[in-house]
Amino acid sequence: MNDTAANHPADDALILEVAEQIVAALNLEMAPADIEAEAPLYGEGLGLDSIDILEVALVLSKRYGFSLRADNEDNVKIFASLRSLTDYVATHRTK
Amino acid sequence: MDRLPLLTHPHDDSVIAWRGGAPVTRRRFLAHARAVAEGFPAGTHILNACSDRYHFALTLAAGMMTGRINLMPSTYTPEAVRHMAAFAPDAFVVSEGNDALAAALPHSPFPDLAGIDTHDAPPVPALPPEQAIAWVFTSGSTGTPVPHLKTWGKLVANTRAAARQLGLAERAQGAFSLLGTVPPQHMYGFESTILLALQGGGAFGADRAFFPSEIAAQLAALPRPRLLVTTPHHLRTVLRADEAMPPADLLLSATAPLDEDLAGAAEAAFGGPLLEIYGSTETGQIATRRTAAGEPWQLFPDIRLEDRDAATWALGGHIEQPVPLGDRIELTGPGRFRLVGRNADLINIAGKRSSLAYLDRQLQAIDGVEDGAFHLPDESGREITRLAAFVVAPGLTAAQIVAALRTRIDPLFLPRPLVLLDRLPRNATGKLPRDVRARLLAETPGPEESDTP
Numbered sequence: 001m002n003d004t005a006a007n008h009p010a011d012d013a014l015i016l017e018v019a020e021q022i023v024a025a026l027n028l029e030m031a032p033a034d035i036e037a038e039a040p041l042y043g044e045g046l047g048l049d050s051i052d053i054l055e056v057a058l059v060l061s062k063r064y065g066f067s068l069r070a071d072n073e074d075n076v077k078i079f080a081s082l083r084s085l086t087d088y089v090a091t092h093r094t095k
Numbered sequence: 096m097d098r099l100p101l102l103t104h105p106h107d108d109s110v111i112a113w114r115g116g117a118p119v120t121r122r123r124f125l126a127h128a129r130a131v132a133e134g135f136p137a138g139t140h141i142l143n144a145c146s147d148r149y150h151f152a153l154t155l156a157a158g159m160m161t162g163r164i165n166l167m168p169s170t171y172t173p174e175a176v177r178h179m180a181a182f183a184p185d186a187f188v189v190s191e192g193n194d195a196l197a198a199a200l201p202h203s204p205f206p207d208l209a210g211i212d213t214h215d216a217p218p219v220p221a222l223p224p225e226q227a228i229a230w231v232f233t234s235g236s237t238g239t240p241v242p243h244l245k246t247w248g249k250l251v252a253n254t255r256a257a258a259r260q261l262g263l264a265e266r267a268q269g270a271f272s273l274l275g276t277v278p279p280q281h282m283y284g285f286e287s288t289i290l291l292a293l294q295g296g297g298a299f300g301a302d303r304a305f306f307p308s309e310i311a312a313q314l315a316a317l318p319r320p321r322l323l324v325t326t327p328h329h330l331r332t333v334l335r336a337d338e339a340m341p342p343a344d345l346l347l348s349a350t351a352p353l354d355e356d357l358a359g360a361a362e363a364a365f366g367g368p369l370l371e372i373y374g375s376t377e378t379g380q381i382a383t384r385r386t387a388a389g390e391p392w393q394l395f396p397d398i399r400l401e402d403r404d405a406a407t408w409a410l411g412g413h414i415e416q417p418v419p420l421g422d423r424i425e426l427t428g429p430g431r432f433r434l435v436g437r438n439a440d441l442i443n444i445a446g447k448r449s450s451l452a453y454l455d456r457q458l459q460a461i462d463g464v465e466d467g468a469f470h471l472p473d474e475s476g477r478e479i480t481r482l483a484a485f486v487v488a489p490g491l492t493a494a495q496i497v498a499a500l501r502t503r504i505d506p507l508f509l510p511r512p513l514v515l516l517d518r519l520p521r522n523a524t525g526k527l528p529r530d531v532r533a534r535l536l537a538e539t540p541g542p543e544e545s546d547t548p
Contacts, residue, residue: 026511027481027511028511029511029512047497047501047506047509049506049507050305051328051445051479051507054305054306054332055332055479057306058307058332058335058336061336062336062337067306067307067308067338068306068308069306069308069309069312075305
């Protein structure tokens with residue numbers, strides 16, 4: 001269903017849901033709840049690289065019905081942390 | 096020997112690149128390149144870290160016009176950049192951002208192109224064939240990157256041979272456009288997006304094509320005939336994305352083996368033939384095949400393969416000196432071959448190559464690590480396989496070891512998982528055979544069962 005809202009804050013339930021999908025998509029050796037909402041996803045922190053980012057983008061876009069395009073959105077900003085990524089999902093989801 | 100032109104576009108108005116939907120002409124490109132060259136510092140070696148493909152091409156051309164040489168490391172870790180600084184003390188980094196790379200080398204920010212007069216362009220530069228264009232580095236199995244010099248004559252010969260082998264002249268009647276998903280800093284991206292456009296009279300798309308929807312949009316915006324220059328990894332992602340893809344007149348894939356099914360699915364999705372390219376940093380591109388048709392590889396006309404002491408060597412044509420190949424090869428006819436396996440020590444993850452011996456040495460060199468070994472699990476379906484590592488390091492955490500590795504090896508090779516053990520079960524000769532490593536990995540508890548003894 002279409003429940004997009006301009007300023008949908010990422011609530012804890014959605015943060016955990018996105019974390020679960022990251023852990024499953026990448027076979028990470030950690031529990032979803034252990035991913036810190038503010039910790040960087042790239043490089044240091046969770047240590048994701050560009051292959052992981054593509055994989056996560058693919059899984060999330062299928063689950064939430066949006067296409068990631070970086071034409072005017074800064075990738076690094078979207079993937080800065082679990083919270084920023086979940087914010088993006090909350091604002092752009094169509095399902 | 097005759098000089099060879101930097102580019103083969105016939106007119107001032109020939110299109111050389113597409114940016115934001117607008118064509119960039121030869122005149123504009125050369126005027127921009129001259130302006131970029133004027134802003135360079137004194138050094139003769141350039142670490143071209145521009146992320147925008149147009150900026151990369153301008154920096155390359157500006158360097159060529161002024162006799163400078165590009166440094167092309169196989170990875171951009173702090174360790175690799177320090178090595179570049181040691182290799183060429185006068186080197187400087189050119190990039191758009193405030194680059195982390197600038198820590199080890201002087202930084203020359205890419206200039207603002209606005210306000211450059213592009214009406215009066217310099218003539219097309221022609222370079223002697225022996226002019227040094229680039230030092231490309233392979234991650235040597237000894238741990239020190241090994242430099243390979245690329246001269247203009249050999250690069251041009253290789254690029255023109257590739258264009259003929261790909262049938263570009265017949266397919267494109269002299270003008271084509273291409274979209275690359277591989278960075279120009281990678282040898283394949285350098286050859287098949289930058290040099291192929293410059294020497295084939297084509298135009299490259301310079302806008303980012305990373306996510307599947309970007310690839311679709313950027314490709315659709317380019318005039319036909321158009322090529323998509325990509326890798327098995329990107330093709331896999333695109334095909335899983337359920338997005339309609341615009342037609343491509345030719346698909347190229349390299350960096351890692353592509354299976355027949357994926358090649359067939361890609362041909363169906365883009366409605367064009369897919370040619371796989373075989374090559375390496377040392378040899379350049381030496382063979383192609385129509386993968387979906389199950390064809391064997393076809394060597395470029397002047398290249399020969401010879402079996403010598405348990406390896407197949409490539410020589411002739413544009414190859415500077417005979418090179419042993421990392422693959423085990425079976426010759427099936429004149430100029431035709433099949434790959435029948437890889438040297439067990441060599442690994443390839445998403446197109447980046449390294450060797451287990453090299454990675455093991457990097458791990459063992461970390462302060463506090465007493466013993467360590469990497470392991471590449473068997474491929475599993477359509478996902479990228481990641482390395483595992485087993486480490487003996489009393490007093491260090493897995494996170495500390497990964498942080499230390501991050502400064503030494505390409506992030507793609509960072510282990511998942513990194514398993515801490517009290518000792519490694521090496522055999523009498525000090526080896527840790529592959530089956531033992533596989534068993535160690537199988538015995539590693541997953542994250543949910545970490546409380547089991």
